[in-house]
Amino acid sequence: MRKQILFLFLTLNAFFSLAGQVKGPRIGYIDMEYILQNVSNYKEAQNQLEEKAIKWKQEIETKKNSIQKLVDELKTEKALLTKELIEEREAEIHYLEKEVLEFQQKRFGANGDLMQQKLILTKPVQDQVFTTVQDIAEAKQFDFIFDKSSDLTILFAAKKFDISDQVLRVINRTEKREQLTKKQQKNLEDKENKEDALDENDTLKERQKILDARKEEREKILADRKQLQEAKKKEFDDRRKKLAEEKIAKKNSSTSSNTGTEKAANDNASKEKMQAAELARKKQGEEKQILLDERKKVIEDNKKALEEKRKKAIEDRENKKNGTVSEKVTTDVSKVDSTKIKIEEAKLKQANAKQKAIEDRKKLLEENKKAAEEKRNKIMEERAAAKKAAEEKLKSNTNKN
Template identity: 60%
Template structure:
């Protein structure tokens, strides 16, 4: 039993050794400065520290200006002062200068407040970074992880070995999880798994990066379109407001000279457009009238032909009644009496009478239509004349009002 256990242990040891040798050494590195810049807490604290440093610089500058004033005053009054007073003032100025230098060294020196507060500020973030690096190294089996921003000299480092973004994500995840609900935690875990998969597969990560870039470009195009639409809408709104204000000013009669010219120009343009529309309508009416005349002529021709045909038939009937018909006509008459229409079974004379009645009915209908169209044409012409007269009156009134306003001004 012991021999079997020893054999299994040795076999596992050999397998692990071979696997480690065949796998090779896995190396990664981080950029501590980059990580600290992408941690929100550190960024906010750095901004506050910068504000504090600016305040210290202002205090140093104020003290320096006060010392310069004392020096200038001493130079101006030096001829009037005794040697003892001059020495006393120079001692005072020297003391203030030394005090200002000590204050500057205290705040911005090698061991000053700024350096100490920066180290205090970075210490907890650095601890979190070290913890995150250890977790990543254990999870993804890294053999070595270096810090690019440390004293270690790295002559070259390929980007694929940089795990700084992974560390930033781990730190941000820890902060987010404290503020999320259970449902949001599940969604966040799914997102984290996707990000980890991208980190482990460089090809997939490059593909995802390309997709993100395309999406960003598409979003930018959509945003530019929306901005252009907003600008057009704003321009249209300004133009509408300008037109409304000009109308209001025109109603109240308090129009400036520049606006008068623009309003008169616009009125002339509107009037020209309206005149063009009226002329187009007039041409259209003339074309319709010409078409009606052609139709009328055609109807007259048909009516004339039908009338001649009807007279001929009546004359033939009268001749039949009087018996003054030739032999050939008699034979024709006999044929017409004996033959009937194959399709309807009605004698030809009856068909001809029906056709004549139909022609007369069509002629009557066409005459009524012609009358209606002439009435419409007449009404349209009267309406057009009335519109032109009203516009002329409005134009004349506007010109008189403009003249009165000009005289008043």
Template identity: 55%
Template sequence: MKKYLITILTISLLMNYNGIAQSRGIRIGYIDMEYILEKVPSYAEAKNQLDQKAEKWKQEIETKKSDINKLKEALKTERVLLTKELIEEREEEIAFQENELLQYTQKRFGPNGDLIVQKTVLIKPIQDQVFNAVQDIAEAKKYDYIFDKSSDLTMLFAAKKHDISDKVVNVLTRAEKREQMSKKQQRLEEEKERKQELIDDNPELSERQKKSEERKAARLQMIEDKKLAAEEKRKEAEENRKKLLEEKNAKKNGTVSDKSNSETSGGTSTVKGTETTPTVDKKAEAEAAKKKSQEDRQKQIEDRKKAAEEKRQKAISDREAAKKAREEAKSKP
């Protein structure tokens, strides 16, 4: 009966504010308290401890039941051998233990038992946090009504877009994280949260944000490619300079002359006093090494460009799929 009264009252409120809804638009949201509690780490840990206690109580009850059954079986077996007074004494003992078992069961699992009381004590602080978070979200997002899906209110249908349970969970988890953060980390986290909320509330902004990130990634990739090419060029120039310096020192010390004289059969050296110029073979090798280095560098650049293009195409494909999913969700009644 209470459930129906709440439903009728809700419908009456919505009908009374129908005129306001036409002029301003009433914002209605809902939460699922059971879902939120499952997502809160502190509640899950405390609930696990309570479940362990309940399991221990159940084992104690089963042990008492087993003892009582043993007494009953013993009485049944020995009844023909016992006097009337002993039988009555045994039956009184069994009745007494059964009564104790019933009282213990009520104490642990009754309507006002330890399990219900401790669950209430456990859930109360979390509920207070949820209510505070809901109020903050309602004030910030201009909600007129926020209902609890897991309460006595009967919700025949509720669109997922009106579910703010995840927002409440985010508020609670962020509050726990802030307790372990420095002031600078808290400011950065708050700025990140503010930007994310803007994106969540404005799908078009989300699309622009994605495009901006893609352009930024492409620019960073281009800069990285240029840096790589410049680094390769610098290394090549350094190697050439080092090689020329070694050849110059060799000429100065006269070490190239003897070697070139022993290889005059190739006819590729030009002798001037005791100094010789590098052979054609060495020049060809240097040119080949330079060409190979350029080809390797060009291949690396092409590979990076190919990877960047694949990443960009994948991002475009994912964005189109998400857009199509949203359109399909909107088109559903």
């Protein structure tokens, strides 16, 4: 009995060992279109090519519009033209239409510029993809790798055999390594090794997917909770603001009459005070003007007396025989008189300048007064408008309630 059990155990062990050694071919596939759309260099080149295509289409549309314009003109003027002119214009239109078709075929035909440049852009990326696929196949011992976007018909392919993301990741790694430091490259290699381990182990890969799904769900819950908190906070702020506005409106309505009376009394008092100050300044200016006029009159009288005295001295000099003494006295008198006249003229000039400064100051005060009055009126109008708006708002809130 023991021998039979031992024989059966050895037979099963040998069977499972052989089954483990014999395994089927390892197959994978890629999606070339998906890879190309996610390579940064290809996307930039594709955008440039699309811009060129749009520009070519605009050129074609412009030419077609020009031809259509010639056709419309021919229809309008056909009754007035001779047969030769009509045939000439029709030939010109036919030539232009043929030229547009040739240009369109040159740009967008099967062998046109668009297809040629697209092939030029696609070939380097395709070569890079083929090289990457070969490296992955050798490293991970794939027997077959197909292209899902090619003419090969694949009726069904499980997602776990798709290595497009691995190929794309290798291509992006190559581009990133050129711009990284040694420390960053080491961190990137650790991250890549972790990703490769996930790709090779289906269990770890599924576990990582579950963790990513849970993380995404948790972030969504947190975002919804934050949004709900913000909505509640906004609702609370709106309610508090509304209560504050109602309280202010109620306070304004209860104190509006008292405020208006006090405001009117304050305005009248300030107005009377400004008028009294203006009268005092005006009276002071008039008194200064009277003093200046009197002083001017005295200076003119002194000037007149000195002039008469000088004339009299000249006359005495002519009447007297002793001309030398008389002339000397006259000269001294004339010098004294001229000096006094100059002093009086200087004083008069100073007084005029002072009077002008007083007048300028008076004018400035009047302008400041006018500006202050306009500012006060503007403030009163704004207060009245604000009061009216508050009353209307309070009234509308009352009607709503």
